[in-house]
Amino acid sequence: SAVISQKPSRDICQRGTSLTIQCQVDSQVTMMFWYRQQPGQSLTLIATANQGSEATYESGFVIDKFPISRPNLTFSTLTVSNMSPEDSSIYLCSVERRLTETQYFGPGTRLLVL
Amino acid sequence: KQEVTQIPAALSVPEGENLVLNCSFTDSAIYNLQWFRQDPGKGLTSLLLIQSSQREQTSGRLNASLDKSSGRSTLYIAASQPGDSATYLCAVMSETSGSRLTFGEGTQLTVNP
Numbered sequence: 001s002a003v004i005s006q007k008p009s010r011d012i013c014q015r016g017t018s019l020t021i022q023c024q025v026d027s028q029v030t031m032m033f034w035y036r037q038q039p040g041q042s043l044t045l046i047a048t049a050n051q052g053s054e055a056t057y058e059s060g061f062v063i064d065k066f067p068i069s070r071p072n073l074t075f076s077t078l079t080v081s082n083m084s085p086e087d088s089s090i091y092l093c094s095v096e097r098r099l100t101e102t103q104y105f106g107p108g109t110r111l112l113v114l
Numbered sequence: 115k116q117e118v119t120q121i122p123a124a125l126s127v128p129e130g131e132n133l134v135l136n137c138s139f140t141d142s143a144i145y146n147l148q149w150f151r152q153d154p155g156k157g158l159t160s161l162l163l164i165q166s167s168q169r170e171q172t173s174g175r176l177n178a179s180l181d182k183s184s185g186r187s188t189l190y191i192a193a194s195q196p197g198d199s200a201t202y203l204c205a206v207m208s209e210t211s212g213s214r215l216t217f218g219e220g221t222q223l224t225v226n227p
Contacts, residue, residue, distance in 0.1 A: 001160075031213050033213070033214070033215075041219070042203065042217040042218060042219045042220055043158075043203070043205075043215075043217045044217075045214050045215065048212070048213070048214070058214075090155075092157055092158065094158075094215075096213050099145075099212075099213055101163070102148065102160050102163045103148065103160070103205075103213070103215060104160060105150070105157045105158035105159075105160075106157055107156060107157040108155075108156065108157040110155065
């Protein structure tokens with residue numbers, strides 16, 4: 001398994017500001033992902049965080065809105081930029097050691113934008 | 115495009131009952147299927163992973179089956195307990211999507227004491 005921590009666990013932010021969420025894993029992993037879970041809905045993949053290169057974004061998500069960094073094999077950040085109330089969600093980081101193996105999820109960051 | 119559907123959306127049962135949660139997916143070209151549990155306001159806990167070559171996986175009171183050709187999986191929970199109350203999510207890793215998971219909407223389970 002993998003032990004994943006996220007910071008902050010929750011935050012309340014004002015419209016127009018930005019928040020950076022951190023994801024830390026207890027050991028090196030191949031793949032890291034960022035998901036969004038809007039209220040009452042299931043998870044939607046935002047992007048794959050690639051170590052040493054630009055993230056790969058899913059349809060409907062762009063780098064200007066959700067810049068991602070992955071400086072090494074155990075750490076990644078997701079920034080939610082120029083926030084609006086529609087960005088209120090739980091943001092989850094997940095990791096996978098090797099392709100087609102179990103994905104493990106962090107505890108999530110609950111974001112409320114006023 | 116892979117689509118994952120879970121039925122029922124919600125389920126309420128008395129303690130001790132055996133129950134079945136259903137998951138279906140539209141594209142049978144998958145690497146694996148994973149069942150997760152999510153408690154309110156929390157992250158996801160991985161319950162079982164079934165590779166495409168497998169028919170079922172068991173962990174304690176949980177048993178998950180996979181019929182890849184028909185695009186179906188079931189999660190069987192034996193002798194349910196109030197602590198099993200949570201949302202159960204099914205997620206599929208398609209062969210065409212790398213390691214991306216496609217999630218169903220989940221089944222919200224309530225086990226009443």
